[in-house]
Amino acid sequence: MSNSEASHFLQIKGLGKWFGQFCALWDINLEVNSGERVVVCGPSGSGKSTMIRCINLLETFEAGEILIDGEKLVNNPKKILAIRRKVGMVFQNFNLFPHITVLQNLMLGPIRNLNLSKSEAAETAMKYLEKVQIPEQAKKYPSQLSGGQQQRVAIARALCMNPEMMLFDEPTSALDPEMISGVLDIMVELAEGGMTMIVVTHEMGFAKQVADTMVFMDHGEIVEVAPPEQFFTNPQSDRSELFLSQILSH
Amino acid sequence: MIFKIKQNIHNNRPPPPRPGLLFTRKSPLIDIAQLLILITIISWVIFQGAQAMQYNWQWYRVDQFIYRIIDGEFIQGRLIKGLIVTFEITIFSMLLSVVIGLITALLRMSNSFSGKLLANIYLELIRNTPLLVQLFLFYFIIAPIVGIDRFWTGVLCLGFFEGSFAAEIIRAGIQSVPRGQSEASNALGFNRINRLRYIILPQSIPLILPPMTGLIINLIKHSAIVSVIAVADLTTEGLNIISETFMAFEIWFTVAAIYLVVTVSLSLFVSWLESRAARGR
Numbered sequence: 001m002s003n004s005e006a007s008h009f010l011q012i013k014g015l016g017k018w019f020g021q022f023c024a025l026w027d028i029n030l031e032v033n034s035g036e037r038v039v040v041c042g043p044s045g046s047g048k049s050t051m052i053r054c055i056n057l058l059e060t061f062e063a064g065e066i067l068i069d070g071e072k073l074v075n076n077p078k079k080i081l082a083i084r085r086k087v088g089m090v091f092q093n094f095n096l097f098p099h100i101t102v103l104q105n106l107m108l109g110p111i112r113n114l115n116l117s118k119s120e121a122a123e124t125a126m127k128y129l130e131k132v133q134i135p136e137q138a139k140k141y142p143s144q145l146s147g148g149q150q151q152r153v154a155i156a157r158a159l160c161m162n163p164e165m166m167l168f169d170e171p172t173s174a175l176d177p178e179m180i181s182g183v184l185d186i187m188v189e190l191a192e193g194g195m196t197m198i199v200v201t202h203e204m205g206f207a208k209q210v211a212d213t214m215v216f217m218d219h220g221e222i223v224e225v226a227p228p229e230q231f232f233t234n235p236q237s238d239r240s241e242l243f244l245s246q247i248l249s250h
Numbered sequence: 251m252i253f254k255i256k257q258n259i260h261n262n263r264p265p266p267p268r269p270g271l272l273f274t275r276k277s278p279l280i281d282i283a284q285l286l287i288l289i290t291i292i293s294w295v296i297f298q299g300a301q302a303m304q305y306n307w308q309w310y311r312v313d314q315f316i317y318r319i320i321d322g323e324f325i326q327g328r329l330i331k332g333l334i335v336t337f338e339i340t341i342f343s344m345l346l347s348v349v350i351g352l353i354t355a356l357l358r359m360s361n362s363f364s365g366k367l368l369a370n371i372y373l374e375l376i377r378n379t380p381l382l383v384q385l386f387l388f389y390f391i392i393a394p395i396v397g398i399d400r401f402w403t404g405v406l407c408l409g410f411f412e413g414s415f416a417a418e419i420i421r422a423g424i425q426s427v428p429r430g431q432s433e434a435s436n437a438l439g440f441n442r443i444n445r446l447r448y449i450i451l452p453q454s455i456p457l458i459l460p461p462m463t464g465l466i467i468n469l470i471k472h473s474a475i476v477s478v479i480a481v482a483d484l485t486t487e488g489l490n491i492i493s494e495t496f497m498a499f500e501i502w503f504t505v506a507a508i509y510l511v512v513t514v515s516l517s518l519f520v521s522w523l524e525s526r527a528a529r530g531r
Contacts, residue, residue, distance in 0.1 A: 058433050077441070085439035095434035099452045108448060109438035161438060 009034040009069060009165060009196055010055065016063030017050060017220075024050050025220045028064065032165075032198065032213075037191045039207040039228075040200045042217035043243060048200040049092075051217070052167045055198070056087045069164070085113055088158030092170040094150040096142035102129070102153050103138040106160045114161065121160070128156035132186050148179030155186055165196040172203055202247060208232060216240040305499060312500050315491055332487030333508055339404055339473045339483060344466055346409025351416025356446075358421060369417070376414040381475060384411060389479045404476035412469050419461045423454035463520045467513045474509075484508060 008031045015028035025047045032038055040048045053059040055066060057073060057080050066073045068083055097105050106125035110116040116124070129135045132152035134145075142150055151171055158166060168187065172180045184206050191197055191210040201207065207214060207228060214231040216224040216239070224231065224240045235241045300307065316327040326334075357369035376384070388407040389400070398406070427450050435449045477486040488505040492498050 056437055058436060081439050081441060084437060087437075089434075089437035091430060091434065091437075093430055095428075095430035097431065097434070097449055097453075109440070112444050112448065113439040157438070 008032065008067075009036075010198075011067040012051075012055075012064070013067075014064035015051070015054060015061055015066065017047075017054060017059065017061040023220060025054070025061070028222055030215065030222065030225070032196060034164075034196055035194045036196055036212050037210050038198045038213045038215055039211040040198060040215045040217060041202065041204070041207065041243070042223075046217040047220040048217050049169050050220075052089075052169055052198055052200055055167060056084050056089055058089075081113070085161055086164045088161055088163035088166045090151070090154050090158055090166065090168045090171050092173050094142070094147070094154045094174070096150055096154055096157070098142050101139055101141055102134075102145070105142065105153060106157050109157065109161050124160050124162075125156070128159045129153075131159070131189075132156045133182075146179060147175045148182045151175060151179075151183045152186055155183070155190070159190075165198070166190065168197065168199040168201065170200050170202070172201065204232070204244075204248060216243065218243070300499060307500070308495075308497055309500055311495065311497060312504055315487075315501070316504070328487045328491060329484060329504065329508065332482060332484035333512075335401075335481065336470065336473050336483040336485075339401070339408065339476060339481070340466065340469050342405040343408035343412060343473070344469055346405065347412035347416045347465070347469070348420075348462070350409060350413030351418075351420050354413065354417035355420040355424065358417070359424070373414050373417065376411055381407075381411055381472065382478065385475055385479060400476075400479050400481050404473070404479060404481050408469060408473060408476070411472065412465055415465055415468070416462065419458055419465065420454075422461075423458035424450055426457055427453045460520050460524045463516060463523060467516050467520075470513055470516075471509065 010030070010032040012028050012030040015025055016023070017025035028047075028051055030038075040052065042048050050059055054061050055068070060075075068086065071079075071083070073080070073083060096102075097108070100108065103122065103125055106128065107118070107121040110121040110124060111118060126135060126138065129138055132155055134149050134152055137145055137149060137153070142153065145153065151174075155171075171187070172183055175183065180203070184203060187197075187199070187206065188210055197210075199206075199211075211228045214224075214226055214228050215222055216226075216231070216235075216237070218239050224235065224237045226236065230236075231240070232244065235244055314327060315329045317330060318325045318327060354369045354372060357365040358373075360366065385404070385407045388410075389403050392406070393400075393403040431449055431453065432445060435445045440449065473483060474485040476483055477489060480486060484505060488501050492501050495501070
């Protein structure tokens with residue numbers, strides 16, 4: 001994160017978020033450059049998901065500001081839609097639309113929100129289904145797919161919107177162990193293609209492999225931001241050291 | 251522990267053993283016998299009641315009110331004509347109640363203060379006043395102002411009445427679509443209307459459909475109330491026939507049986523829908 005101020009794709013300044021009286025996020029400051037891969041980790045309940053959900057306004061926040069591509073997030077429906085179309089999101093539970101086929105899942109967003117024609121949308125959809133290596137599943141319904149395949153469809157669906165940044169909210173946490181590597185491979189490939197990514201995950205192998213920056217959160221605050229080499233070998237704060245010793249002990 | 255390895259996995263596994271060998275079921279003959287006894291008792295009670303009143307049964311005169319065949323031509327009896335009017339009222343007020351229900355449900359879930367207020371006032375008014383009073387209000391006050399006949403007054407009143415139930419059914423259906431679906435469509439940049447139209451409603455309709463069919467059954471039964479404003483539905487025809495022929499027992503039994511046939515077939519349809527929806531999950 002040593003680049004100049006101008007190339008920050010995402011800036012979070014003094015973000016604060018409360019659920020009722022409970023302060024879920026406090027004083028979050030983060031800059032992400034174009035093409036940067038950020039992995040966010042931390043104990044459960046530390047606000048990781050809440051933070052990335054604020055970035056495309058799935059959660060509102062009470063303090064601070066978020067700038068995407070230099071533009072401040074404000075409570076204006078048109079602007080919010082524009083931001084959401086720039087930022088793709090992949091959920092822990094996939095959240096595919098169960099009533100339509102895989103292909104239609106991929107086409108619906110571009111047709112309705114990017115004004116693509118049906119044939120253009122279908123073409124894009126097939127391109128990304130091939131990228132996530134399941135073009136043969138296009139005509140099936142999501143429930144007929146395994147968890148890993150569903151998550152790959154979800155990634156493809158987000159990519160079909162041609163986003164400038166991708167947010168991953170624990171994308172492998174709901175998967176059976178044998179499904180995880182297939183999804184991570186896709187994400188590695190995406191990272192190598194230069195996509196700006198913020199990934200909330202407990203997959204430390206993946207983090208070591210692709211992260212430019214590690215962010216460690218605890219109790220709704222960012223405790224440590226460090227390059228992965230340093231974070232994994234020589235964490236600066238006691239809390240990240242404890243966390244790492246707990247998750248890497250097995 | 252004995253350690254072992256199984257090299258071959260069985261491919262020719264036997265079909266499941268016959269059910270009933272382990273858990274024997276009650277014989278259906280017992281059910282049939284119970285049913286026959288029940289029917290005998292009920293018919294005996296009715297027959298004895300009629301005898302005590304010295305009632306003169308005239309079932310042979312009933313069929314002309316259902317249908318007649320004159321010169322090989324099928325002619326609807328008055329009860330069937332009444333049933334058709336009942337169907338017409340039911341269909342129109344059903345359509346009306348779905349529209350009212352959808353609007354009310356959306357208003358209740360909206361962020362608009364006045365929208366919520368309007369929906370709540372409507373629901374409270376309809377639910378906390380008797381249907382009969384509502385019908386009189388519509389007939390004596392609203393109908394003359396708007397200038398509609400009795401048939402449409404009945405339709406309008408029943409539509410507003412059932413609309414309050416439809417609103418709850420639709421709201422429950424929409425809210426039982428998991429929150430992740432809205433979040434995913436938000437993340438893909440859908441606006442509110444498209445989200446509802448392409449993501450939420452298509453998923454809630456299978457959940458809404460079975461209770462909605464139940465609502466039609468209610469509507470058929472509630473529609474009998476239009477007889478008080480003299481719309482010529484099944485109940486009104488029954489009343490008229492009785493006042494001409496004095497066959498109170500036969501006609502009321504027939505009218506009830508016609509309602510029963512219609513509603514029971516619809517209920518069977520509902521349970522079929524529900525079992526299909528349950529399998530679809």
